[in-house]
Ligand SMILES: Nc1ncnc2c1ncn2[C@@H]1O[C@H](COP(=O)(O)OP(=O)(O)OP(=O)(O)O)[C@@H](O)[C@H]1O
């Protein structure tokens with residue numbers, strides 16, 4: 001019996017990790033109301049590229065978007081590779 | 092983990108992990124096999140074909156980093172490079188997650204072909220984690236494959252479904268439809284094998300399963316506690332410390348790349364040895 005209690009008290013660490021991971025992920029998925037919260041990202045990226053293109057000419061491949069979801073907050077990292085020369089676009 | 096980059100052109104080999112029956116260990120195997128290949132220095136990408144029920148991201152532990160997915164790439168909303176997630180543990184490993192919100196129809200044959208063609212220019216191995224069933228998603232996962240790993244549990248419905256899938260592999264795929272093409276190389280991976288129950292006559296033996304399916308054996312992965320542990324923490328089992336399951340997957344990976352490894356069935360007794368040696372549960 002005591003052995004049983006001991007086993008119960010000491011919850012395996014990996015199970016706790018599983019629970020935490022799920023809680024974070026599902027909080028994000030549910031907040032999207034069924035649709036993934038990141039569904040707007042392609043549009044957002046297109047708009048950002050369009051805005052930058054008004055000033056500099058960049059290719060679609062020069063944009064890198066990275067995401068890190070957290071329980072408190074998430075961060076979105078957008079890296080844009082600017083061309084070395086001809087930064088100013090002549091109208 | 093840093094691995095030696097290779098200076099040869101990529102192999103570009105497409106391998107589908109399929110089964111017919113659900114829940115037999117396709118995603119677990121996709122994660123373990125892709126991580127195992129990457130560990131050996133092969134540039135490897137693992138693709139989730141289970142549209143609408145994304146799970147590979149969790150198994151690989153990159154669920155918080157998904158921005159764009161396979162479907163975004165097929166539909167032209169994102170570049171492939173933007174959707175690929177680089178594994179943080181093995182630098183030769185990438186993950187292409189699927190969409191959680193679209194449906195399977197978003198997987199078009201042309202779209203899949205284009206993405207695979209692009210991946211082939213960069214990767215040695217392209218591992219396709221198939222959804223369960225034999226519907227559209229599963230068909231798309233297997234259609235362009237060069238090789239297939241048919242994941243089978245030693246249990247009647249799983250073996251029956253594997254047989255069905257083997258039939259589809261030899262008839263409903265690009266290689267099957269192309270005159271003169273070599274057929275898909277199909278091998279069976281028996282998972283959740285329990286030696287104790289086999290000894291007690293409660294579970295079919297490896298020989299029983301092979302006799303019925305009549306295809307080569309890639310490996311035997313024992314029922315192992317290490318699999319749940321690894322999935323809890325989001326780590327492919329081969330990257331999560333020594334275990335009988337990890338060893339079995341490593342062996343399977345060696346056979347996949349053409350190294351001959353003696354077939355051994357790792358089980359509870361072996362697991363006991365692992366426990367004594369490394370102090371971790373199997
Ligand atoms: N060798 C093993 N020992 C113990 N448990 C295992 C083993 N292989 C897989 N499992 C467990 O079986 C369950 C199903 O595994 P998995 O998700 O890999 O199957 P799947 O074939 O991808 O399922 P689906 O058809 O839903 O995509 C998981 O809970 C996993 O932890």
Ligand SMILES: [Mg+2]
Nearest residue numbers: 117118141146
């Ligand atoms: Mg799966």
